[in-house]
Amino acid sequence: MHSDNSKISDVFKDLSFSEAEIEIIESVMFKIDLKKGIKIIKAGDTVKDMYFVLQGCLRAFHIDIHGKEHTVQFAIKGWWITDFTAFFTESKAIMDLEVLRDATIYRLSKDDREYMFSQIPATETFIRKKLENAYAAFQKRILRNLSQSASQRYVNFVKDFPNIEKNIKNYHIASYLGITTESLSRIRKEITRH
Known part of the structure; x- marks a missing residue:
């Protein structure tokens, strides 16, 4: 086997490859360390890359015409992220992609x-x-946003991202849930009372 097999075990769990296949994978996936606050993609960019999160946390978000942020996706260890609309359709980015916690990714x-x-x-x-699986999760999230209360959406968020809440800002969570930070605080207080 190849001496540096990390990309294989990090990204393609439970798959095995020949020496030649490992060389191909290692030649196309590039490891990058990123600091918190860096924007990898900005709205209007051409998007040619997708990213696999090895460690850290990223988010994809859209800023509407009123300047309000709407978080579309968080990505933690083992997740893929990019502006998928721009990536698949070869259109300009409609979202920004930001590093929330120092991250190591594969591009x-x-x-x-x-x-x-x-x-x-x-x-x-x-x-x-x-x-x-990601597409199915997006559909579930859309249905939750349409049919569930803010409190139910928050409870589901905590279940879906058990280790993320303490590491990101409240306004990121609120923008993901489609509520204000004040509503988020109120919901948390109500939940801790019960």
Whole structure:
């Protein structure tokens, strides 16, 4: 086996590859360390990369015409993130992608991704399944936002992200839930009383 097999075990858990396949993966995925506060993508950018989070926390968010932030996705260890609309449709970014906690990520460009998929079909299946799960989670979240109270959405958020809440700002959580920070504080107080 190759001496540095970390990208394989970090990203493609439970898959095994030949020496040649490992070399391909290592040639297309680039490890990057990022400091808190860095924006990897800004609205209006061309988006050519997707990112796998090895450690840390990132968020994708949209700023509406009134200047209000709407957090669309958090990404923690083991998650993929980018402005997927721009990435898949080759349109300009509609979201910003920000590092919330110092992070180590793997960057995979669209061209390198296609090359890797063509050479190693198992990687395409693996990533497709990850993205299918993410899509299903997005639909569940939309339905929750349409049908559940803010308190129920917060409880689900804590279940979905048990280790994230203490590491990010309240306004990030509030913007993800579609509520104000004041409402978030009130909900937390109500929950601790029960």
